[in-house]
Amino acid sequence: MYRFPTEESLTVEFKSDRNCLPDNDIIDAVVAFANTEGGDLYLGIEDDGTITGLHPKHRDITRLTAFIANKTVPPVSTRATILHDGQCDVLKLSVPRYTSIVASAAGKIQKRRLKADHTPENVPLYPYEIPQRLSSLSLLDFSAQPLPDSTRDDLSVAERERLRHIIRTYHGESALLELDDLELDKALRLVTQIGEGYIPTVTGMLLIGRAERLQELIPTAESSIQIMDNAQLRVNETFTLPLLASIEKINTYFLSINQEDEIDVGLFRVPIPHYAPQAFREALINAYSHRDYSMLGRVRVLIERDGMTIANPGGFIQGITYDSLLDAEPHGRNPVLADCLKRIGMAERSGRGIDRIYAGSLRYGKLPPDYSQSTDTSVRLYIPDSRPDKNFVRLLIEEQEKLNRDFTVYELLILNLLKTHHRMSQKEIADAAGIPSYKLPTTLESLVESGLIEAIGRGKSRGYFLSAHLYQRQENTIGYVRQTDIDTVRYPELILKLAQKQGLVTRSDVVKLLHVSPAQAYHLLNKLKKNHKLILEGRGKYAHYKPVNRQ
Structure with missing residues (x-):
């Protein structure tokens, strides 16, 4: 029996078919899905989720899908399936997301959106919104x-x-x-x-x-800068100036409040700013470069005691989300504007300015930037003003000099996570950092080979932590011992527990249990034998170990 959704969403729509849903209503729903994120239309389910069944007219799914293709421009190819809940039939009509504007044959254009109560509705796609849609699809510059x-x-x-x-x-x-x-x-x-x-x-x-x-x-080319000082509004200015003048004006305000600490690294004093100037400039230029100039709104910079917010009208380009930014192909909403800013030297030429924004915080041991408050209509970047970890900064600078290269943004993410969480599995690192699965293993192994992190275990239980060298550099030898010696206590206990439960334990059992190598398994079993916790019986492939109290 098929498991039906319980409520409507942006990609799920219920339609009653007890009185035979009119053809125009079906076409309107399909057009709205195609012009938004795609989705599934269920015929035979009421708005409250009650299943009331499919009308006989809509059982011919071949005819229905052909009818939809003939009544939409360009033709929308849908997939229809009749499903059963045990008592009634329901038609599931799957609509793909289209990378063009779709209309009904009668010229009606609709889209889906969420209301204030988060329930969906279909509304007209007005002419002034068409450039926004085409721009988000990278079809219009x-x-x-x-x-x-x-x-x-x-x-x-x-x-x-x-x-x-x-x-x-x-x-x-x-x-x-x-x-x-x-x-x-x-x-x-x-x-x-x-x-x-x-x-x-x-x-x-x-x-x-x-x-x-x-x-x-271009009345939408508006900017604002607000600076809060202990809940008091110190600066509040809104202006419409050419983009280069706007960036210079905001940057002047920024430099006036961006304080610096200092640390000694060898014979040099290295400044640690509250916010990395290069990262701020890249974030500001991104806001102007990728904003939607067909929408009312403004590029807004808000600087508070705990952090900074840079926001711009226009959501992420189609196919990009805030948690895939580091791996997204560099392309923007305004290619000519972005290319111009690169050619004059203001924007990062490779299109990977997002790496600079992240590295600006991570290289100082601070919390990473946060895009999670972005919506379909705006991008919001929050850069926390957390305190720098001076020992960690000193360590990174010295290690970069030894490696004769800068750390990649992925390496910085991993090192900062392990500094905070001490020990993590590959899955935990992937979930926390958002590093693509195909890049994470090679980045981890590169850090291991460089002597910056160490690994224990195998498979899914393989854990990573900062190396003894880095812990000693941070004068935290106890922290390193805690990460490594925990296994010398835990592993023997697990082996003995398994031996007690089974009556015996073999080397292959230990390999499966702890995800260690056969040589490590032999070493652990032999140590328990020397400590008179286990007794070896048999030889070669018949060798096994029994608990002493079982004799």
Whole structure:
């Protein structure tokens, strides 16, 4: 008997079929699913989850799926299955998520959303929302669109000079500096040719547009900075400026409050900032680069005593979630804008700015950044202002010098987790860090080979902890002994318990029980024999050990 869902959700819809659900209602539901996340439509279930059965008209599933394909544009291919609950039949109609806008043959376009009480509903997809949908599917680059009501006179000479200064300061493409103004604008796609002339693109107006025209042409290009000082609002400013000027203004506020500690590493004093400036700049640029400029809202920076929040309108691009950021293919909502920021040197050229954001906290032994408060309509990054672990920072700097390379973000995640949790299995590390399963084993073994972590056990019970070398460097030898010697106490007890229960124990039993190698199993059994806890009987493959009290 099939187990039906008990309630509706964004991807589950119940429809009563007692009075034969109208064809238009089925088409509307399919279109809404296709324009959102896809999902399952159940015909024959009431809104409260009560199963009342399928109408005879809808039992011909071949005809029904063909009808749906004919009545949707582009044709939606659905999968229909008749299910049984023991008394009634229910039709399950599975609808895939489409990477284009789907409409009914009559031209009706709908989507699904959750209401305030978290129950779903189907609502119209309005014309102004279509660019947002296409943008989230990476099918439309809003930043590349021309602005018909503008001219090159709407671009600011001062802001273009600021752009040239940024190229020089941040080591952007030096060849850009050799171009005249028009050639520079064309090279960075700040303008596009329409007929005989050139007009600004959205990217051009965002980066170097005159402030008064920017407000008229792209009113969504708004920013705000708020700084709290012990529950008092110290700074609260909202403005609409060209993007480069906005980043500079916010960065000036940031630098004014970003305090530093210092530690001694050898002959040098190394600063430890509350927030890594490079990580902050990358996070801020990401917010501007990936925000949805077709939505009302603003890029907002809030700095409080316990941490910092950077938020922007527009959720993650289709296929990306906050827990898959580290492994996601680098692509954004505004490719032309993002490419321009990379070429002038402001954004990370590989598209892996997220690594810098994480490393900015992890290299100082702080809590990692948190994207968990992001929604379908906004991305929210929270960077905690936790206290740095100075011993750990010193250790990482010195170990990097020995390895002659920087730690990867995955290595930093693992080392920080083991510093906090002391000992973890591979699964526990994967769950806590979100490191892809195909990268985790090689990263762990690389750290083992480098002498930074150690491993005990085999298979699923294999545990990892910081090496004796690192514990000694942190003046925490007791912590290391606790992690390693716990097995010297626990393993013999488990072997004796198994021997008492079975009456005897073999080397293969110990291998299966403790996930250790045959040589380790022999060593443990031999030690128990020497301590007169077990007695060896037999030889070779017939060898086994019995508890002393069984003799």
